[in-house]
Each structure stands twice: as C-alpha cells, then as structure tokens.
Amino acid sequence: MTTIKDLAKAAGVSITTISRALNGYSDVNEKTRKRIQSIADQMGYRPNAVARSLVTKKTRTIGVILSEINREGAKDSLAFETLCGINDRAVELDYDILLFSTNPKKQLSKSYADLCKERNVDGAILSGLRLHDPYLEEVVHKTNFPCVLIDIPAENRSVGHVTTDNIRGAVTAVNHLIGLGHRRIAMINGHDEAAVSRDRLEGYRQALEAAGIPFDPQLIYNGGFKEEGGFEAMYGILYQHPDVTAVFSASDLMVLGALRALERLGHKAPERMSIVGYDDIAIAAHCSPPLTTIRQDRYEMGYQAAQLLVDMLESREVGRKITLQSELIVRHSTAPLSG
Amino acid sequence: MTTIKDLAKAAGVSITTISRALNGYSDVNEKTRKRIQSIADQMGYRPNAVARSLVTKKTRTIGVILSEINREGAKDSLAFETLCGINDRAVELDYDILLFSTNPKKQLSKSYADLCKERNVDGAILSGLRLHDPYLEEVVHKTNFPCVLIDIPAENRSVGHVTTDNIRGAVTAVNHLIGLGHRRIAMINGHDEAAVSRDRLEGYRQALEAAGIPFDPQLIYNGGFKEEGGFEAMYGILYQHPDVTAVFSASDLMVLGALRALERLGHKAPERMSIVGYDDIAIAAHCSPPLTTIRQDRYEMGYQAAQLLVDMLESREVGRKITLQSELIVRHSTAPLSG
C-alpha cells in the first residue's frame, strides 16, 4: 500500500504538501499539484480512510439499523425498499453505509449507541424498532448522537423523524369501505409497540366516527404484522363476528394470511368480505384477488431519511420531521356491500 | 468520549496496561484487570475501532457490493435475501457490513478495489456483476484482495465463488416440461453477460438433447431478466412460433411479463402455454397461476458466502467453491400437453 509518505519521497516534497495538494488547498503551486497528482495516480495511491477518520473525527459513514433484516424479513420487501432509498441518497451525497444488525443475543450486550460510538459512524438511521425499545430511549434522551427514526415519533435537536401520515392513510382506507356501503368493519392491527399501529387505529376510529358508526373494540384484532397473525385474526372474525363484512388490515402481509383463512372456510374476497390492506407490497398486485391497499413509498422514506440525516450532520437548518403522504390503490379485494 | 488515556489516568496505570487488561492478555494481575474493567464500565468506555484498525490493519468489516440495490431491485427480493444471509452470518462471526454501491457515475472513477482499499474492508462479497465487468477483471487478476463472488465463476487463492447448479436446475425444469409431453419448448433467457444465463441455456440444451429433441436457436429469446423483457419475448414467441407450447424462463420476473403478454393476446397459462420460471420469488406462489419454478436459496447463498469469506480471511483452509442445489417447485403454470 502506498502512503502519503511514499508520495512525499517520490515527489521530493513534504507530506504536508502532498496532503494539501491532493485535497485541493490553495497554497500549493498548480504545477506541483499536477506533478503530485500524476505521481499519485501512477503509484495507485488511495488515501487511507481509517487514518483520515482518526484525525478528522468524521467517517462519512452512516449506520443503518433495520430490525427486519433477517430471513423472514424477505417476504415483504419493505425494509429492502427503505434500504435502497437510503443507499441511493447516501451514494449521491458520498456517504457509505454501515449495516448494523442486532441479533437478539448481541442486543443484550451492545446498545445501538455503543455500536455507533465504537464504529464512529457520523449518524444513524433506525427503523423497525419497538416503541419501548430500551436503547431507543437511550439514543433519544441520553446521548445527542445524530439519528433519524423511521416510523417512530420522537424529535429533538439531534433526532429526526420520517414517517407517513398513518392516521390519514387509515381514514382513507376505512372511508373507502364505508363508501362501498359497509358498516360492520373489523380491523386487523399490528401490535401495540408500533407507532403506526396506534395511528392507524386512530384513523380507523376517526373514520367510523365521522360516518356515525359506533366504535366496537371487539372488532380490533392484533396480528403482529405477521401472515400467520392475519390468518388467525380472520378466523376469529368469521367465527365471533359473522356480521362483519369488511376488514381494514394494518399490513398486506396479514391480508395474505386473512385470505387463506377465508378460503379455508369456503369463502371468497371480496364477495364475503371486503379487505383493504396497507403497504402495497409487491405481492399485492399479483395475488388473488389483487389487493386494495394503502401504498406507502418506503423507498422515498429511506431517501428522505438519508437526506435529513446528512442535512443534520452538515448542520443545515432543516425541519426535523418529514411526513409523506400515502395513497389508496383500489384493486379487487373490495366491493360494494351486496344485499 | 473517554479514551484509553482517561482510563489510565483514572486507574493510575499506563495505557499499555489498560489495553492489555481490556484485551485479556495474561500479563496483568487479575485484581487490576477487574478494577480497570469496572472503571471502564463506569466511565462508559468504548474502544475506538478506527484507531484500533489503524494499527492492526483489520477492520472486521466486509464490503458488500450488490448491483441490484436500487429502486427496481426491490421487486424481486433476491438481492435482499442474499443480503440477509450475508448479514446474519456476519453478525454471528462478529463482522460488520459496509454496503458499497456503485451508481453508474461513480463506477467510472472508482473501482471496487479502490473502494475496498480506501475503506480498508478486510474482504468483499460481490453479486450481480456482469461477466465482463472491467473491475471484476481487476479484482480477480490484478489484486489479491480476498473476495467471494456470487454467481460469477472465478476462483483462485484469494477469490471464492458460491453459486447454484444452474445447469442441473435448467435440466430439471426442461425435463419437467418434456415429461408433460411438450416438444416445442422455447426459452426466455437473461442476457449474455450473466454466467447463470449461459449455464441455464446449457441445461436447456442438454435436456432437449437427452430427449432427442433438436435444438432450435430461433427459440431462444433474451429478456434481460426484466419483466418487460419477458413480456416482449412472449409476444415474439406467440407471433413467430405459434407451435411452441411451453417456455422455460431464466427468471420468475420475466414470467410475470410473459403472463401479461399471454393475457393480452387472449391466452392463458397453462392451457395455451406451460411456463416454468426460475428463482421462486415471493410473488411466484401468489400470482395467477402460481408459478412452477426452480427455487434457489439466495439466503443460504449469502450465508455461505459470508462464511467462506471469513474462512479465507482467517486463513482456514477450505474449498474456494460452493455449489448449492436448487429444487423444482411444481405449481400451476405448467400442465400436460393437451391434444
């Protein structure tokens, strides 16, 4: 590996001059700069980012912590789309990405903050965390490490937040069902530890209220955002509340399970049950029936998150919160109430 | 940030002793070690990985270069599954992952090797590269930087290779069609710059030959692994070779396009055309009709790639090539030849 010293020797100047020449400082003669540059090229010199970081305290690296990076996570590609967005923007801004993961074992011994401290990332983007994750608390309050949270409501000087308008998304979804004539509408929610679940429940409630339909807590099922959870929820709905004609699900993945349950019991969507999902995962357009759903642009969320973080890192004054809109996609899992 | 020096001051010993105590060397008294450890814990000390790397020349970081990390890449989650596998194994082995991406602009100025050199990753895993990628050539021949390639046949002392048995996979797929009575079987391939395309074509050829069916180069279409390419290929097949009754496609994504073309022209699978795909992407099980396909375990490929790379890094003697098997999944896009 050729270092700055080798170049200095080869060029007959000091290492200071090499450094300043290569970094485009103004106090080096244009001729010597050219000469140094060509020597550097010729010797295949690459600056050692590690050494550089040690002195500058910057790594131009952002840590990305996605809890969904694991074998099951691959079925819906939400995490992946987010990652793609983060990555694309990061590349454009000339940052690299360090992928952290926290398998359950490791989580006990090393907090995110520790991870970030050790590896000296400049900032981090966190997604998929539970609302009461102990380390989240730590990041948000104890340290002032710059980070942006996806779908977790918290902001301060050093913490940004990007999300979609989940209340509005849910309202739109449920209004769609109401517009089709449905009155007994159940909800398959995720779990209490997700901020989006709370918001979507709130939206569901608001939409019902606006339509003068009483809110019935019995009709709320938790599927944990899992396909299997959706299956069981639908089973429950069909047996315990046969008068229900429509369902709003907090994720498409759970709809997939719900559809299976429906089929298992000899029913079909949308004839027996209108269903609107959430996310618009890739499968949604291709499954049978194709899903009516609320699309959220995870790629864009990642992209914006990266932008926001870098803005914060380079101390540009920007808002700490970004809310994207979502969109109702009408396909064929919903239909007017018949009869 | 508390450093080793702060600890030394607080404990009243030299920094050497701190370092050796914390790293578990034997020449430090057990009592002082405990004392130092507790001081370190109390002061929230975290070793600075950057400084450490500078002297040890190791970063415990592996670079991952997946060309498919971008907005389109999200539709099939092959890259993501691979990444999950890499990540899981890397975490277990206590390595971190630095995600490199090469947007086309950047690719011109910085080669992978440069990226790796600069960031001092210990090794790299590359996937999705074209066979004649100029930098691939560089990595494999000019440097002896440790890396493992996914689906790119090349091996030597410092480069490993993990792939699936694509020839066998293709043979299995085509045999399935032949077994159903089909004789005029077209192929929708990816592109010439992919090793897997070559192998799958070879498998197609072998299967035909074994069945005594003449190979007709006219029946080979290239869809570039894209949905749109599959659409156009199927269009071509239907117009130019109406006698074709079955298609083997080198990717499920292209099958999705092909199905659309079929539908557009008023046909259905498998009645008019039996189709077997490749990959078993998530959509394959849910689309209509559900796809008969060759499943390859991308997660496992990533997992094995990480294992192989780390084996190489820690200079364990292991084979440089890993070939995984694939598996025929029979669903409903194929049917016996009727008439």
Add this chain to the structure above:
DNA sequence: CCCGAAAACCGAAACGTTTTGGAAAACCTT
C-alpha cells in the same frame, strides 16, 4: 536476607492522515 525467576507493569514507537503556525521563496513596488 539474598538470589533468581516469574509476574506485573511501562515508555515509546508505530499506524497514515490532517492541521497549525510559521518559515522560505518569489514577486512587486518604489
């Protein structure tokens, strides 16, 4: 109490950069 060996500790160099605070050289101006 002394000696030798083992155990415990330490100073300084090294890793490859950037940056600070000047110093030398070159160029004007009169």
Add this chain to the structure above:
DNA sequence: AAGGTTTTCCAAAACGTTTCGGTTTTCGGG
C-alpha cells in the same frame, strides 16, 4: 536594492489504539 506582499512550502503535533522490548516488583527457596 530594500521593504513589503503574496505565494509556496514545511516540521511537528495530534488522533486513539496496539505492540515491542524492556524494567520493576513480587515471591519462593535456600
């Protein structure tokens, strides 16, 4: 030719570790 600028260069310190080659302390045995 002197003085003042401006341009160009440089030596040394610093970043936070690890590691080499010792030195000091402790301990057991005679």
